[in-house]
Amino acid sequence: MTNHKKVYKVILENPRVAEFHSRKKKSVSTQITLVSLLLIGVMTGSMLFYVWSRVKVVELNYAIVELTQLEQELLEQNRQFRLQLAAMTSPTRLDMMATNKFNMNWPTNEQIVRLK
Amino acid sequence: MPPQRNIRLIIVFILILFVYGLIAGRAFQLQFFADRKIVNLAERQYQRMIKLKPKRGAVYDRNGNELALSLDIPSVYARPRLVKAPFQTADKLSRMLNMPRDQILAKLKSKNSFVWLTRQVDPGKAEIVSNIKMRGIGIVNEGRRIYPHGSLASHILGFAGVDGRGLEGVERKYDEILRGEEHSVMSDFDALGRPISAAPLLRGAYTSAHFLYLTINKSIQYFVERELGNAVEESGADAGSAVVMVPRTGEILALANYPSYDPNVFRRSSLLERRNRAVTDMFEPGSTMKVFVAAIALEEKVATPRTRYDCENGEFKIGGRVIREAQGHRWKNLTLADIIKVSSNIGAAKTALQMGKGKLYQGLRSFGFGVPTGIDLPGEAVGLTQPREKWTPLTLSTVAFGQGISVTAIQLVTALSAIANGGKLMRPFIVRQEVDYRGVSVREFTPQAVSQVVSPETAAQVREMMVRVTDPDGTGSLAVIEGMRVAGKTGTAQKPDVMTGGYHPDQYVASFFGFAPADDPKLAVLVVMDNAKGSYFGGTVAAPLFRKIVTHALNAEGIRVTAKQQAPRKSVEVRSLRAVEVPFIRRVGDRYMIPSLRGLTMREVAELFNEVPVKVRFRGSGVVRDQNPPAESMVSAGATCVITFAQPDSESGI
Structure with a gap:
């Protein structure tokens, strides 16, 4: 064994140096664990976020479908009201009401007054 | 911690990490x-093709x-294979839908996978069926065509069947535009069959189906239908038609036939x-044809309105037949203008003979007889004229007073409109605009001039x-409207007997047109009455209806019809009873003082405000x-006064 190897062995066997090395090893493994856990956390978080966003999109789609259906119903109601209005203001009905209920006659030319 | 345990932990950790990585990677x-x-x-599980x-x-x-x-409108259907208890289901449905039980039962026992139980039912009934959930029974909404005014304009509108296809009238002619295109789209559904995407719904709502605006005026159409119906009933005629057209554009304002029908229950x-x-x-067409004979004669310089014709004292022999005047008249010498006024058959025949068959035939074709007018309604007849080669002098004579030639009412009113329009023949049309679901115009149907049939000078003479x-002393005196010059012509034609050929x-x-x-x-108006009993002359049966229609239509279109003589007003009596003095609106500088209007009628107020530029x-x-504003207020020109009316007090009348 050469001198410098002997010196190196002595140093390594020094309890203080050995303790230093052991601490260093522990610290590296802790770091690896922490980084791994962080990685898992980030990945899990990303996946959860992705799933959450998809769920949110589906939820919003349901809401849009619901509102669209409501819009359709309101449009249909509007059509029904317009139909009722058309039926109520039908010239046949108005003519019959004016003649039979209110004893009115069609105006003669002289009775027609035009409004501006 | 012992080193061995530490190693085991690391291995487990690495394993977990590895498995986690695998799962994440795969995902x-x-x-x-x-x-x-x-x-x-995956798509097959949640996507479905749906028809819109x-x-x-x-x-x-x-x-x-x-x-x-x-x-x-809801329709009720059944999937017979899914119905477990057809007898009980038929019992329930029979009560709910007010339908015979056996009829429902027969449908529930059908071997088909799908049957309609009843289509387009009352929404209330459908709701009851829907609330009581029965396996194999379902409700689906179907579009139903509704005509809110019943029979109004039914011959123009036509109708659409249960399947939503136009079968008659505008509904048929413009079926593709009104129906739009059916789309198939892929849509996402969840496990419960609920739609996840709104896109198909939106596309279902905002469709390619377009809306149509017609040239028809509802008010005029109603009046024409009502009066035509009354006239047909009163005269005992088999049927009647009336058409109101705008001569300058060819727009049809009203087109009515009697008898009519309700397209809701066609x-x-x-x-x-x-x-x-x-x-x-x-x-x-009878004597209405004489107008066109005269127009062609004038245009071809064959005659002038003052050209005289020997009317043979009421009997004119030609081609082995004798032509006579209507009502036994015996005219001797008549000018062309008089021939039209008194409707002389012999005079018209002589004018036609003088012209020759070539000019008359070509002239009538130019007016649109024997060719379709091109009106945008289905089933137009083209009319009948013999080929020119087959025209004998007798044919020429009879065609001149409207026998031996067949026309449609729309051809006749279109040709008449050419006279009214300075000789320019317009294509008649019913649809004026096509708009999309947003109300944006897609297509405007503009007036189309077909040809200049006669010169404006000839048209003015006619x-x-x-x-x-x-x-x-003319044949159409009953068509006169007080205070207005009216141009017209009567027509009375014997009906051909297809059995005897006579x-x-x-x-x-x-x-009368x-x-x-x-x-x-x-306005140009034509009235046709088919087989009126009693008095059957155009001047007595159709002319009075013409007068009523023109008066109403002009009023409806905002054209003032002023009478020479003012008829006694009912309002005068009302005024005297109420003892209310009608005030006047005084002008002060550039403003107007509105007096107290209390107790006045609507007519009185309207007349009062017509004198000043105040709305x-x-x-x-x-x-x-x-x-x-209240009484004695000053208002500027263009201001608006709001007047509230109420039923008058029984004692004071105010």
Whole structure:
């Protein structure tokens, strides 16, 4: 064994140096664990976020479908009201009401007054 | 911690990490780089192709009043294979739908996988069925065509069947536009079958189906139908038609036939009632044809209005036949203008003979007889004229007074409109605009000039001749409207007997056509009465109806009809009873002082405000109860006064 190897062995066997090395090893493994856990956390978080966003999109789609259906119903109601209005203001009905209920006659030319 | 335990922990940790990595990696791969096969498998689970049937477009009159529109009406269906207890189900449905139990049972026992139990039912009944959930029974909404005014304009509108296809009228002619295109779209559904995407719904709502605006005026159409119906009933005629046209543009303001039908329940009507006679039926026009003979003679410089013709004292022999005047008249010498005024058959025949068959035949074709007018309604007849080669002198003579030639009402009124329009023939049309679901115009149907049939000078001469027809001694005196010059012509034609090849001795088609005001024609109107009993002359049966229609139509179109003589007013009596003095609006500088209007009638207020440039808006009915601005207020020109009316007090009348 050469001198410098002997010196190196002595140093390594020094309890203080050995303790230093052991601490260093522990610290590296802790770091690896922490980084791994962080990685898992980030990945899990990303996946959860992705799933959450998809769920949110589906939820919003349901809401849009619901509102669209409501819009359709309101449009249909509007059509029904317009139909009722058309039926109520039908010239046949108005003519019959004016003649039979209110004893009115069609105006003669002289009775027609035009409004501006 | 012992080193061995530490190593085990690390191994477990690495294993977990590895498995986690595998799962995450696979998830990532599936999500972003999945094989198409897998994607297809997934899509098959939540995607479905659905058919979107657009709601049929509405039809409006020229002022935007709804004439036809579609609503969602529920229909009840069954899937017989899924119905477990058909007897009990039939019992329940029979009560709910008010249908015979056996009829329902037969459908539930059907071997088909799908049957309609009843279509387009009352929504209340459908709701009851839907609330009581029965396996194999379902409700689906279907578009149903509704015509809110019943029979109004039924021959123009036509109708659409249960499957939403147009079967008659505008509904048929413009079926593709009104129906739109059916789309198939892929849509996402969840495990419960609920839609996840709104896109198909939106596309279902905002469809390619378009809306149509017609040239028809609802008010005029109603009046024409009502009066035509009354006239047909009173005269005992078999049927009648009336057409109101704007000569300058060719727009049809009203087109009515009687008898008529309600398109909401078109199955209850007969083919006879559904026939659009004005467009599909041909008839011999009679003396109305003389107008066109005169126009062609003038245009060809064969005659002038003052050219005289020997009318043979009422009997004219030609081609082995004798032509006589109507009502046994015996005219001797008549000018061309007089021939039109008194409607001389022999005079018209002699004019035609002088012209020759070539000119008359070509002239009549130019006026549109024997060719379709091109009106946008289905089933138009072209009319019948013998080929020119076959025309004998007798044919020439009879065609001149409307025998031996068949025309449709629409051809006749279109040709008349050419005279009213300075000789320019316009294509008649019913649809003026096509708009999409947002109300944006897709297509405007503009007036189309077909040809210049006669010169404006000739048209003016014919117009003057037609005005004389409505003179007190003319054949159309009953068409006169007080305070207005009216141009017209009567027509009375014997009906051809298809069995004998001759003419019915006692069946006539009476007609009257004309336009008003004669000096600036706004409307051209034709009235045709088929086989009127009693008096059957066009001048007595059709002319009075013409007068009523023109008067109403001009009023409805905002054209003032002023009478020479003022009829006694009912309002005068009312005024004296109420003892209310009508005030006047005083001008002070450039402003106006509004007096107290309390107790005045609507007519009195309207007349008062017509004198000044102040607008007025009415609320309620009866006599004036309130006014804003109040009495004695000063207002500027262009201001609006709101007048509130209420029923008058029984004692004071105010």
